[in-house]
Structure formats: structure tokens, C-alpha cells
Amino acid sequence: MAKLARKVALVGAGMCKFGRNFPLQRNPDMWVEAWLNAVKTVDNGIEPKDIDACYIGNYSSDLFNHQGHLGPQMANLVGLTPKPAPRFEGACASSGIALRQAVIAIASGVHDVIAVGGVECMTEVSTTLVTDTLATASDSIFEYPAGATFPGLYAAIASAHFHKYGTTAEDLMRVGIKNHENGKENPFAQMQQSIKEMMASKKARYKEQGRDIPDWKDEFDFLKSSSNPMIASPLRLFDCSLITDGAACLFLVAGDVAKKFTDTPIWITGTGQGSAALSLHDRDSLTSFIATREAARQAYQMSGLKPKDIQICEVHDCFTIAEILAMEDLGFYEKGKAVEAIKNGETKLDGRFPINTSGGLKSKGHPVGATGAAHAVETFKQMRGIAERNRQVKFDVERAMTHNLGGSGGTCVVHIYEK
Amino acid sequence: MTEADKEFTIESYLDYIRNKKLMGSKCKDCGEQYVPVRRLCTKCNSTNMEWVEMSGKGKIAAFTSITVGTPFFVEKGYGRNKPYCFSVIKLDEGPMVSGQLVGVDESKPETISVGMPVKSTFLETEIKDETKIDLGFEPL
Numbered sequence: 001m002a003k004l005a006r007k008v009a010l011v012g013a014g015m016c017k018f019g020r021n022f023p024l025q026r027n028p029d030m031w032v033e034a035w036l037n038a039v040k041t042v043d044n045g046i047e048p049k050d051i052d053a054c055y056i057g058n059y060s061s062d063l064f065n066h067q068g069h070l071g072p073q074m075a076n077l078v079g080l081t082p083k084p085a086p087r088f089e090g091a092c093a094s095s096g097i098a099l100r101q102a103v104i105a106i107a108s109g110v111h112d113v114i115a116v117g118g119v120e121c122m123t124e125v126s127t128t129l130v131t132d133t134l135a136t137a138s139d140s141i142f143e144y145p146a147g148a149t150f151p152g153l154y155a156a157i158a159s160a161h162f163h164k165y166g167t168t169a170e171d172l173m174r175v176g177i178k179n180h181e182n183g184k185e186n187p188f189a190q191m192q193q194s195i196k197e198m199m200a201s202k203k204a205r206y207k208e209q210g211r212d213i214p215d216w217k218d219e220f221d222f223l224k225s226s227s228n229p230m231i232a233s234p235l236r237l238f239d240c241s242l243i244t245d246g247a248a249c250l251f252l253v254a255g256d257v258a259k260k261f262t263d264t265p266i267w268i269t270g271t272g273q274g275s276a277a278l279s280l281h282d283r284d285s286l287t288s289f290i291a292t293r294e295a296a297r298q299a300y301q302m303s304g305l306k307p308k309d310i311q312i313c314e315v316h317d318c319f320t321i322a323e324i325l326a327m328e329d330l331g332f333y334e335k336g337k338a339v340e341a342i343k344n345g346e347t348k349l350d351g352r353f354p355i356n357t358s359g360g361l362k363s364k365g366h367p368v369g370a371t372g373a374a375h376a377v378e379t380f381k382q383m384r385g386i387a388e389r390n391r392q393v394k395f396d397v398e399r400a401m402t403h404n405l406g407g408s409g410g411t412c413v414v415h416i417y418e419k
Numbered sequence: 420m421t422e423a424d425k426e427f428t429i430e431s432y433l434d435y436i437r438n439k440k441l442m443g444s445k446c447k448d449c450g451e452q453y454v455p456v457r458r459l460c461t462k463c464n465s466t467n468m469e470w471v472e473m474s475g476k477g478k479i480a481a482f483t484s485i486t487v488g489t490p491f492f493v494e495k496g497y498g499r500n501k502p503y504c505f506s507v508i509k510l511d512e513g514p515m516v517s518g519q520l521v522g523v524d525e526s527k528p529e530t531i532s533v534g535m536p537v538k539s540t541f542l543e544t545e546i547k548d549e550t551k552i553d554l555g556f557e558p559l
Contacts, residue, residue: 132489132490141429142516142517144489145491146505146517146518146519146554147485147491149505151485152505155483160533163533163534229486230486232484233484234483279517280481
């Protein structure tokens with residue numbers, strides 16, 4: 001695996017507030033908000049004339065919004081016409097791919113500065129249509145007719161992981177509890193509430209309505225109750241990420257011109273992408289994602305770093321079980337050992353190795369095509385020491401990683417960042 | 420059309436399913452078997468394939484009991500009060516396939532387990548005037 005032929009730096013990153021933004025905000029509105037927030041983070045400023053291309057990641061505006069061809073539309077709104085404006089698709093890894101392609105294009109010498117975007121507006125259509133659209137990222141010929149839904153595929157993976165390693169539903173719940181704790185500190189998150197806070201507000205509402213106030217002992221008690229219905233065993237509602245509208249924007253520049261924009265660039269020193277058979281039944285393992293292992297292998301090799309060198313990581317927790325698989329497949333923990341680390345609190349904000357300080361897809365939200373770029377936004381903030389509220393980790397982050405997974409693991413993109 | 424003439428396409432595979440046969444392709448060069456069918460052996464790059472019938476017997480590799488289902492399953496009457504089971508089955512011959520798991524208590528997924536032996540069955544659904552036949556599995 002070759003090194004990058006030219007150094008590539010991240011010099012600015014921002015996102016819009018994630019949530020059910022439609023119809024007050026559509027893709028163009030969210031993208032411009034993300035762009036403006038990203039521009040604010042570039043120390044010496046950045047203008048359209050500085051930028052060579054606009055790379056947009058988006059999964060399915062075609063089905064969600066009856067709109068294809070997003071690249072030129074987004075580029076025009078920020079003054080980048082007539083520069084190249086391609087769109088990239090790889091299910092939930094779409095903007096991770098856009099980021100990676102921008103890194104490659106800059107490293108190759110073709111471009112010096114690229115604006116990378118991720119956009120997705122999911123709530124314009126009904127939940128049924130959202131579910132059906134997401135299902136097109138899995139195999140529609142053999143899995144779909146067998147009844148596979150997206151939560152269903154991850155639930156099947158969970159069943160295999162439970163069987164092989166003794167993982168339990170409570171282990172999954174710990175992931176959700178942690179990510180909500182982090183998300184409540186993120187002003188850009190869709191659900192800015194811890195599970196405890198949600199329990200309290202539910203109790204208050206029940207009291208107001210004169211209904212019996214539930215007697216939940218703790219978060220686990222609540223998460224095992226009918227307030228957290230089963231979606232696909234063993235995954236309940238709070239094991240699933242959210243349906244979200246959102247956009248994120250990144251500015252990537254060549255090492256030779258980085259000084260023009262900032263004195264403190266964040267270097268992208270490793271990029272990797274892997275793939276796997278779309279259908280679970282065509283894979284060798286149901287308890288590990290080969291696409292993640294391959295993407296991580298490439299990124300580690302390119303950067304020269306090892307798993308133990310990474311200080312924080314944003315992983316793709318589209319379902320709680322996915323965070324556990326990622327922790328193992330990225331090489332941070334041996335297979336079957338991630339749950340112990342979660343139990344010990346290692347991956348909490350104040351732990352030894354914080355994971356998903358943003359709140360993750362579970363709490364921050366998951367506008368699928370924007371998620372990969374949003375991972376980089378959180379990483380940029382943590383490395384710069386500008387994460388909002390009480391979300392900033394307590395140590396200086398010099399080396400970080402993002403992990404962006406597409407579909408049920410058919411695509412994975414991994415990036416390594418260094419100061 | 421005789422079996423020997425059947426092309427190694429998805430439609431041929433599905434046509435076998437409609438005739439209640441679980442068929443796969445076997446590489447005549449390296450012996451690798453594929454279910455669903457494949458024309459190109461990705462193990463040795465050969466296209467020298469033949470059709471082979473699977474015993475239909477296997478073990479559960481992964482499963483889930485789904486309460487919020489796909490539109491097709493919702494139409495079949497499944498939902499919150501009547502979950503259905505999606506499963507990935509490791510066939511005794513080696514390949515894995517996806518199918519609905521029936522003959523189990525879907526509302527008690529704790530009674531179903533990975534490794535449980537199953538056999539294939541063919542599930543008929545009446546849609547309008549047509550009968551749709553899908554591959555399924557049931558406990559052995």
C-alpha cells in the first residue's frame with residue numbers, strides 16, 4: 001500500500017443541526033448551513049475561488065426526495081459552478097467515500113483544495129418508504145424476499161455474535177446508554193437527552209396525563225420495558241439509530257497550500273476502503289465485517305499507526321451491535337472482548353478510549369449519506385479542542401480514526417487523522 | 420428445457436424454487452458449490468459449472484424474529500402481534516442461504532437457537548391470482 005503522494009490536510013469542518021428538519025430545511029438549506037459552519041472554522045478564511053472541486057456524498061435523494069444529480073446543485077449554492085461536482089454513493093458510507101476520493105484526488109496532484117459534503121433528507125417520505133429505501137442497500141433478490149429488514153440483518157448478526165461470544169442484550173444497551181450520554185452534550189445532535197433524562201420526562205408526562213407512573217429501577221429496567229419495543233430480536237427501538245435529515249461539510253487541502261488556511265492543520269494520514277458480499281449468506285463470517293477489517297488494514301498501513309496509537313474513534317453505530325463489531329474489527333479489542341471494555345466504561349467520554357463522543361448515530365442521528373462527513377466533523381472538533389458543552393475529551397487528541405460502514409457491511413471506509 | 424440446458428442465471432435458480440427444488444451450481448474444476456447459483460466460480464475463475472440439488476438440510480447460522488417487517492410480510496399478515504423469523508442457514512453442503520424460518524415460536528425467540536438443525540420447505544403465498552413460492556426452512 002503506497003503512502004499518499006502528497007500530504008492532505010483537513011482545515012475546516014462543520015455540520016447543520018441534525019434532526020427532523022424537513023420541510024423547514026431541505027437538502028440545499030442544510031448543505032448551505034453546514035458549509036457556513038465549516039467556513040467559520042477555517043482560521044484564515046476560505047472562499048470559492050480557493051476551491052477546485054466539490055465532492056458530494058449522498059445515498060438516495062432519488063428515492064427520498066425525487067431528486068438525482070445532487071453534485072452540481074450543491075456546488076452552485078456555494079458559488080462553485082462550473083467546477084467539478086461529482087456525487088458518490090455507497091449506502092451509509094457515501095460521504096466517507098466522497099472524503100476518501102477527495103483525499104486521493106488531492107494526493108494525486110489533480111486538485112489542491114476540495115469541499116467535501118454529505119447530505120441526506122430522509123423525513124420527506126413516510127417511515128415505511130424510508131425503511132424500504134434503506135432496504136435497497138441490502139440484497140433485494142434473495143434477502144429481501146426472505147423478510148430481511150435493515151434492523152433484521154443486524155439482528156441476525158447479533159444472534160451469531162451472542163452465540164459465539166456470549167454477548168447479551170444488556171451489553172447492547174450499554175452502547176446506547178453511553179452514546180445518549182455523549183449526545184446530550186452535542187448541540188448539533190438530534191436527541192440531546194440521556195436515557196435517564198428520557199425516563200424522567202416520560203414519567204413527568206405520564207403524571208401529567210394521570211396515568212400510572214412506571215417504576216423503572218434503572219436504565220436497563222426501562223430499556224427492557226414495553227417503552228422500548230422489540231424491532232427485530234434481540235434489537236429493540238433503542239438499539240437502532242434514528243431517521244434523520246442532515247448535512248456536513250469539510251475542507252481538504254494539499255499539504256503545500258495548508259499554511260494559507262491555518263497554522264494547525266489536521267493531517268489525514270491514512271485512508272482505506274473495503275467491500276463485502278451484499279448478502280450475509282455470501283460471507284465467510286457473520287460475526288465480523290471483512291470490509292471493516294480490510295479498510296482498517298489499508299489505513300493503518302498507510303499511516304504507519306497501530307490500533308493502540310488511536311486515541312478516539314467515531315464508529316458507525318447504525319445499530320448498537322455494529323459498535324461492538326467495529327471495536328473488534330478495527331483491531332482495538334480481540335473478538336468477543338469489546339463488551340468487557342464497554343462494561344468497564346473504557347469507551348465513555350471520560351474513559352481511556354472514548355468512542356462516539358458525538359453521540360454516535362444513535363443519538364446524534366443518522367442522515368445516511370451525511371454520516372461519514374459528520375464523523376470527520378466531530379473528529380476535527382475534538383482534535384482542535386473545540387467540541388461544544390461538556391463533550392471535549394480531557395486529553396490532547398493527536399491521533400484519531402473514523403469508521404463509516406455502508407449497508408449491512410458491504411462497504412467500509414476508514415480514515416486516520418493526526419496533528 | 421432439460422436440466423443440462425438451464426443457464427446459470429438467477430431466473431433459472433428461482434424457477435427451480437418455484438418447482439420446489441433447491442438447486443445450486445458446482446464448479447466441475449474445483450468442486451466449490453454455490454447457492455444461490457453462480458455462473459463464475461470466484462474460487463478458481465472457472466465457468467465450468469453443473470447444476471446440483473441440495474439436500475435442503477442445514478443449521479441455523481443466524482436468525483431474528485421481526486416485529487416491524489417488510490411491506491410484503493406486512494401484507495402476509497405479520498406485524499407487532501405476529502412476528503416472523505428471518506434466518507441465514509448453513510446448508511450441510513457448505514453454502515449459506517437466506518430464508519424465512521417457519522414452524523418455530525416467533526414470539527419466543529429465546530426458544531430458537533443458532534446451530535439448530537433445519538430442513539428446507541417451500542412457502543406458498545397467494546398474491547392476487549398467482550401463487551408465489553419462496554424458499555423457507557423449518558426445524559428438522
